[in-house]
Amino acid sequence: MSVAELPRVRGKLKPHAPLAPLVWFKSGGAAEWLFEPADAADLQQFLRDLPADVPVMALGLGSNLIVRDGGVPGVVVRLGKPFATVERLDDLTIRCGGGASGILVSSAARDAGIAGVEFLRSIPGTVGGFVRMNGGAYGREVKDVLVEADVVLRSGEPVTLSNTDLGYTYRHSELPDQAVVVSATFRGQPGEPAAIQAEMDRIAASREASQPLRSRTGGSTFKNPLPSKAWEVIDAAGCRGLTRGEAQVSEKHCNFLLNLGSATSAEIEQLGEDVRTRVRAHSGVELEWEIQRVGQPK
8 A cells, every 4th residue: 555545644654664662562563554643633534535445553552562573454543742632621520632641641630639530540551542441450440430532433533422332341342443532531529639649659659569560561461350360360370480482471460471572472472372271271261361462473
C-alpha cells in the first residue's frame, strides 16, 4: 500500500515504523503504517477515507502488548500530545484525552479535589486502553468511574458511548472492533488533595515493592482466574523464574514476563504458553491472556 493510496493527513504518517521502541517489551516488528493524528477531526477524516479492507489498531503506551515479530499490517494509530489532555468539567468530573496517562489523570483529579481515580496512578497505560480493557487495580475499575467515552469508529464516524453501552466485565468491554477512544469522562467524589496524594503514594509504594517496574515487561500477563490470583497458580505450578531464550517469568512477581535483553516476541509469547500449559497440568486452571498479542509471526 503506497502513500498515494492513503488519505491525506495533517498529522504524521510513517511507513514501516518500528514498534519495538514504543512498547514496554522492546521487541517485535514494524507497523506497515504509523499514524499520529493532529486532532480528532484528522483521525475521523483519515478513517472515513481509508479503504475499508485496511485494518486499524490503536496503540497507547504499549505496556499491555506483545507485538509479534512479523509486524502489524495496516495502520497503527497512536494518539500523541494533542490527546494527552485533562479538562475539569465540574466539581466531580473530568474529561481526559485518549492519550492521557494514568499518572496525568490521577494527578489532575487530585489537584481538582476529585477522589476515586487514584487507582489509575498504578496502571501503566493511557485512557484509550483503560476504556477498552476496563483497566483496574487496587479494588477499582474504569467501570466504577466512567461516565462516557468519545470514540471514532473504523468508518470515521464519531460516537459517544455510555458506561452501559460499553458492557463492561472483568478486563473486557464491548468497544467496537478497530474503534479508537479519543476521550473519556470520569466522575469521582469530593476529596482533599493531601489525602488523595497519600493514597497515590501508597499505591506507588505497593507497586514498587511487588512488581518488576524497572524491567522490560508487559505488566500483568494473565487475567486472575477468580477467586484465585494468577500469580498464585503460576507459582504453585513451579513457573517462577522459568525461561525461554531471553524471556523469563519474573522472580519478583510471577504474573509478569520479562525481556532479559534480546528476547524475541515469539520467545515471550511462547513462554506465556509454557506457563499456561504447566498451570493447566498442575491445577486444571485455564489461564486467559490479559496482555494483547497483535500482528504476524516472522
